[in-house]
Amino acid sequence: MAQPASATLQRRRRWFQLSFFAVFLLAPALNLLRFDLTETQLWVLGFRWSLGIEAFLHGQASALETAWSIVWRGILPVLTLVVAFLSVAYHFGRLYCGWLCPHFSLVETLNDLLHRATGKLSVWDKSATPRPGRTTDKRWWPVFLAACLVFGFLWAITLLTYLLPPTLIWGGLLQGTLTPNQARFLVVGTLVFTLEFTLARHLFCRYGCAVGLFQSLAWMANPKGMVVSFTRERARECKTCDAPRGSACDHACPMRLNPRNIKRMMFACVQCGQCLAACDATQTEQGRTPTLEWKVGLDAVRETMRQRREDQS
Numbered sequence: 001m002a003q004p005a006s007a008t009l010q011r012r013r014r015w016f017q018l019s020f021f022a023v024f025l026l027a028p029a030l031n032l033l034r035f036d037l038t039e040t041q042l043w044v045l046g047f048r049w050s051l052g053i054e055a056f057l058h059g060q061a062s063a064l065e066t067a068w069s070i071v072w073r074g075i076l077p078v079l080t081l082v083v084a085f086l087s088v089a090y091h092f093g094r095l096y097c098g099w100l101c102p103h104f105s106l107v108e109t110l111n112d113l114l115h116r117a118t119g120k121l122s123v124w125d126k127s128a129t130p131r132p133g134r135t136t137d138k139r140w141w142p143v144f145l146a147a148c149l150v151f152g153f154l155w156a157i158t159l160l161t162y163l164l165p166p167t168l169i170w171g172g173l174l175q176g177t178l179t180p181n182q183a184r185f186l187v188v189g190t191l192v193f194t195l196e197f198t199l200a201r202h203l204f205c206r207y208g209c210a211v212g213l214f215q216s217l218a219w220m221a222n223p224k225g226m227v228v229s230f231t232r233e234r235a236r237e238c239k240t241c242d243a244p245r246g247s248a249c250d251h252a253c254p255m256r257l258n259p260r261n262i263k264r265m266m267f268a269c270v271q272c273g274q275c276l277a278a279c280d281a282t283q284t285e286q287g288r289t290p291t292l293e294w295k296v297g298l299d300a301v302r303e304t305m306r307q308r309r310e311d312q313s
Helices: 004-026 053-057 063-092 095-099 102-118 138-161 166-175 180-199 201-208 210-220 232-239 248-252 274-285 298-312
Strands: 033-036 041-044 047-049 227-230 292-295
Touching: 004 095, 004 102, 004 138, 004 274, 063 095, 063 210, 095 210, 102 138, 102 201, 138 166, 138 180, 166 180, 180 201, 201 210, 227 298, 248 274, 274 292, 292 298
Parallel strands: none
Antiparallel strands: 033 041, 041 047, 227 292
């Protein structure tokens, strides 16, 4: 069993993921965030968000007042959110991906279902990823495929409700009164998302997601950014940490990275901490302390410099 700190960390992370997943699904219905194409109206936190352009067109505001409204209510909020988001990424990497992102929550869920069916985390894996106490069972295949289909449909209809009134979409779906365009969007969207969840969910996280890409770029630019540090002096212990399956941290990573690698080889790391929890659990069972831990600030700089020296030698 993992030490309490590691177990608590992962439970907390899952609660963050579940909470944000619920917000993602319910935001349109609660008008927390959506753009209504029928009214060309943005809703934010339950309020209509306007740039004041309509007031200008109706002669109720001057050009100067409208320009200030656009800056104050449009440009500044967007810049503030972007700067805050990239600032977090600059210091902590793809923290949003590993702790909040609804898509990555599905990646982990679908990984687990596929692993139960095949022992692999992706249909493209050439070899199985061993997990302690688990044997494969082909009866999980229908569950995995059904989950991809259900989540694909849920993704499609949720995205549509970000653009059209949720009552209109859900009502039309239940009553069979969807317009041809709405129906086509749901069919095509469900097909695309189902295929992505089934075949390319890892590829999307690594190469197709702009949010993840910009977080990684910001993180790589900061030598003090949080990294997973590996005590290389104890590298021999990794051979027996989860024998005979191999290194537990490699098998725990949902992005299929090698957590003991240098920072530039960890570009897609989502800082989920599962490698740390696996290391903690297996090393504790053998009466040892973990060889992996998070480093930030000057400790992260020293880790990066050490990696560079070893890479050059």
